[in-house]
Amino acid sequence: MDLSAISPVLLLAALMVAATPILLAAIGELVVERAGVLNLGVEGMMITGAICGFITAVATGSPMLGFVGAALGGAALSLLFGVLTQYLLSNQVATGLALTLFGIGLASLLGQGYVGVRAPSVPKLDIPVLSDLPWLGPILFRHDIIVYLGLAIVAAVWWFLRHSRGGLVLRAVGENHEAAHALGYHVTRVRMAAIAFGGACAGLGGAYLSLVRVPQWTEGVTAGAGWIALAIVVFASWRPGRLVVGAFLFGGITVLQLNLQAARVQIPVEVLSMSPYIVTIVALVALSARKGRGSAAPGSLGQSFHAAR
């Protein structure tokens, strides 16, 4: 056992990278659920995004175009869910589960010829001055642009939901779709937009796995990250700030337990492997256990809306 081999700086730097795919997928799902839609297909949209991004990046040689392709792929799959649940009024839970199964199958079909292919690497940003800072430089300022994009999206979503008119309408639609309709808002239109945004974010998260973290195509590359993202949304009480805490905590413990495994700590590997899940759930349950406003689910979450005209 050699704990001195674990460098806190590298650990914290790795934490931000490990948290990014979950953060991206979760912030998308948060918007979807605040609009009153429960899309359980996050895993399927992530893995579809992962392969769409990978194919685009390989074909064009540009990882940035790859991420664009991933967002489009994820959004396209989510719109399938949107049409089924919002216009054809299918059950959201069943449709979401089916979307996951469909997405996994579709991704492995599309990925047939790409196993073992290497993707063009994503450049790390090298911010002058900042990245040379001791400690803070390697932890905060030597990542690829997607890490910062993820955090920027979270901040933008927070601002949108809290301060913009559009965010107020979106929350209203999720809280009580009958009332929103009675006031003349387009429930279905708002929800379709939210669903597409959620799909694009999940796609980005998936592509981050296949283009940065792994970085190659293997079947089942998302390995349940979509389900973690779903759980984090609920335990974060549908609030962007807590979502970041949850995603970083999960990413951090994941990296830490891998390091501990490598350092041969006398704890069973199985216990270490399950620790990120347990710690994240316990921490977020403790956060959301406090009573008060905002800890409740959106009022119309998971219900189909059909306007009587």
Added chain:
Amino acid sequence: MTDVLLSLSGLTKAYPGVVANSDVSFDIRPGEVHALLGENGAGKSTLVKTIYGLVRPDAGQMTLRGAAFAPSEPRAARAAGVAMVFQHFSLFDALDVAENIALGMENPPPMRDLAARIRDVSERYGLPLDPSRVVGDLSAGERQRVEIIRCLLQDPKLLIMDEPTSVLTPQEVDILFATLRKLQAEGTAILYISHKLEEIRALCQHATILRLGKVVGTCDPRETSARDMAEMMVGTVLQVPSREAAVAGEVVLALTGLTAPPPRQFGTALCDITVEVRKGEVLGIGGVAGNGQDELLLALSGEMRVGSEMVRLKGQPIGHLPPNARRSRGLLAAPEERMGHAAAPDMSLTENAVLTGVVREDLSDRGFLRWAKARTFAESVIAKFDVRTPGPGSTARSLSGGNLQKFVIGREIMQRPEVLVVNQPTWGVDASAAAFIRQALLDLAEAGAAVIVVSQDLDELMEISDRFAALNGGRLSPPRPAQGLTVEEIGLMLGGAHDMEVAHVDA
């Protein structure tokens, strides 16, 4: 007063199977309060939704100040100066007052200015309201203020109010009327929908009466009696429930210090409720919605368990028992929401009859249901309570509100309860079905059962109760004999100004 603000001519709207509006025409003038009367299902809601742009008519035209008016969505109606206060479905519990108001406006100012304007308007019209409070925590009266201020901020020319007083105390109704008269003096026209005919007589200058989607009459409510208007609405002569003077027997149900936390978010905690109900007595419990009515019913039916000694039936502690154990001991209940709570919408009437009747009607045999017996039971409820339906195989959803209500109340009464608790037994039920249900409850009490009627309809409670008590914030006032209570006294009881502390010392 001669020029016309809004003119409707020949409005027709049909839904599959029903004609909601058929050739409806009338005019509304600036500065008048125009009443729209009719039973449930007469087409009032469809008509106002048409004016507000939520429903597109199949035929007919509207003109607003001489120009053609055909709003395709509420935004267009609001822009033209039409505002609407809804009976249900238009506030967001988890959002605060200012956010709720901003959602109902076309171009809301930034939140800080909006809060200032809300304070401004609320003071000018005597409707105090704090813009930063969460709507889920407000009382029914305060919620309505939110809706009204939302409308007033847009300076409407026509204000539509859909049953605004059904959830208010008499004092709150007075405040509302003062606000409406002030608006009227400023030249705003008000289209006022209500079942409460005395209110309409006090407030309105014109009334249009709808029956089955058609205009069947107009009158000046100030010169027409409530009874005449009611008969125009129903189309027949009304039967008023009657009963013999009751002799109260022994105590069957006793609540002692009943206290329970709210079972859901934005619910009400029950606080130290103590009351006794005797054989052959009808206890009416009034109160504004959201003051603990639902919670009290849950505690009595057994859906919410409480301390065993808090509820006693014939001396036996039953507070800890679940619903079926209480049913077998003779305590039955019919909750307010008939679709989804009292009845499962997509199940047949026979199946719905089994759901509560299985214990007392002996409808199961070693775990197997006795369908033949269940069907006979459902048929007997249908026959005895005049439920209009093709048969016991129809789904609960296919029944109209009044017919389903007759079925769910009848289902409990046919099980010969010793204590029956009903919540809002005639809510949203037309006048003749309501009279039928009230009579059935009175007959049940006469036959020796104790009946607790929880209702927001004070006229109903005064008509059938022997004693009256008010729920306020989860507390129950000491019951008083219903005969001789004045509206002012009831209003004070509903507002919580009863002498609770003195009552505790006495008890």
